[in-house]
Amino acid sequence: MKPYIYLTRKLPEEAVKNLQASFQVNMWDRDDVAVPEDILLAEAEKAHALLTVVSDQITGDLLRAGKNLKVVANMAVGFDNIDVEAATKQGIYICNTPDVLTETTADLTFALLTATARRIVEAAEFVKEGNWKSWSPFLLAGQDIYNKTIGICGMGKIGEGVARRAKGFGMEILYHNRTRKPETEQELGARYRSLESLLESSDFVVSLTPLTSETRHLFNQSAFRKMKSSAIFINASRGAVADEEALVHALKTREIAGAGLDVFVEEPISADHPLLKLPNVVALPHIGSASLETRMVMISVCVDNIERVLKGKEPRTIVNPGLLQA
Numbered sequence: 478m479k480p481y482i483y484l485t486r487k488l489p490e491e492a493v494k495n496l497q498a499s500f501q502v503n504m505w506d507r508d509d510v511a512v513p514e515d516i517l518l519a520e521a522e523k524a525h526a527l528l529t530v531v532s533d534q535i536t537g538d539l540l541r542a543g544k545n546l547k548v549v550a551n552m553a554v555g556f557d558n559i560d561v562e563a564a565t566k567q568g569i570y571i572c573n574t575p576d577v578l579t580e581t582t583a584d585l586t587f588a589l590l591t592a593t594a595r596r597i598v599e600a601a602e603f604v605k606e607g608n609w610k611s612w613s614p615f616l617l618a619g620q621d622i623y624n625k626t627i628g629i630c631g632m633g634k635i636g637e638g639v640a641r642r643a644k645g646f647g648m649e650i651l652y653h654n655r656t657r658k659p660e661t662e663q664e665l666g667a668r669y670r671s672l673e674s675l676l677e678s679s680d681f682v683v684s685l686t687p688l689t690s691e692t693r694h695l696f697n698q699s700a701f702r703k704m705k706s707s708a709i710f711i712n713a714s715r716g717a718v719a720d721e722e723a724l725v726h727a728l729k730t731r732e733i734a735g736a737g738l739d740v741f742v743e744e745p746i747s748a749d750h751p752l753l754k755l756p757n758v759v760a761l762p763h764i765g766s767a768s769l770e771t772r773m774v775m776i777s778v779c780v781d782n783i784e785r786v787l788k789g790k791e792p793r794t795i796v797n798p799g800l801l802q803a
């Protein structure tokens with residue numbers, strides 16, 4: 478019998494035809510709703526490979542139930558939705574899609590910064606709603622971006638991509654990261670700062686840090702209080718790096734000036750969430766890497782990893798490399 482692969486989202490036929498040639502492939506065939514947990518569990522119990530997305534919770538229980546499972550290929554660079562430790566114990570490869578989405582996500586992060594600073598979403602709605610009656614000096618006036626200070630928290634590849642864009646805007650670049658990046662400092666003139674100093678000095682605080690036990694609620698009440706009252710907070714990593722209640726408070730009381738958010742604690746965020754009621758928030762539906770080109774490449778990275786593992790080869794992009802040595 479051919480190995481069985483379950484894809485948790487409807488993907489284009491052309492993207493998965495390679496898999497169909499050698500394996501039995503089944504996919505959740507709706508694009509508008511996520512696969513329900515019970516169906517995902519039942520599929521994991523049968524599957525040799527899963528192709529998953531960020532909103533699928535790949536828990537220890539699910540991985541232990543997957544007696545045939547050899548690989549989970551997550552269509553994202555982040556993998557906080559997966560219990561990697563449990564997978565490693567079960568001998569299951571966890572793969573992600575690094576590198577291929579770096580520039581696309583940096584584009585979106587910078588676009589979100591621009592949209593928030595210059596009130597682009599508000600302005601576009603204003604025109605479409607027929608509210609534009611006259612040109613006026615301060616109509617929808619926002620904040621400058623060029624020559625301002627950007628503080629990037631999480632200087633991985635996407636952080637570096639955002640820093641390159643910031644350099645083009647003549648911005649002063651500060652960063653905070655677990656490790657210093659001498660080459661980035663040299664190439665982009667980025668300056669390392671403690672988190673506290675970055676928060677105090679930046680006009681734009683940009684979160685690109687992965688979600689871990691250390692970064693959960695990194696942006697809390699005390700962090701927002703340290704920021705300038707004119708500061709704009711941009712989050713393009715994971716919702717839970719910010720304490721959303723503290724963020725709502727900081728925005729309402731104008732402790733900070735605005736926020737551009739591509740990610741939320743609960744996704745999809747409910748339409749009546751207090752964050753969505755605030756005029757100084759630009760909210761996007763987790764579309765950091767969502768260009769047609771990049772999404773197709775991400776799928777092909779997942780497909781390639783699955784194919785390799787099921788054919789007895791090493792996957793190319795692996796999150797639990799300890800397994801390769803085991």
Ligand SMILES: O=CC(=O)O
Pocket residue numbers: 531552553554555556578714765766
């Ligand atoms: O959020 C998206 C990703 O991790 O790629």
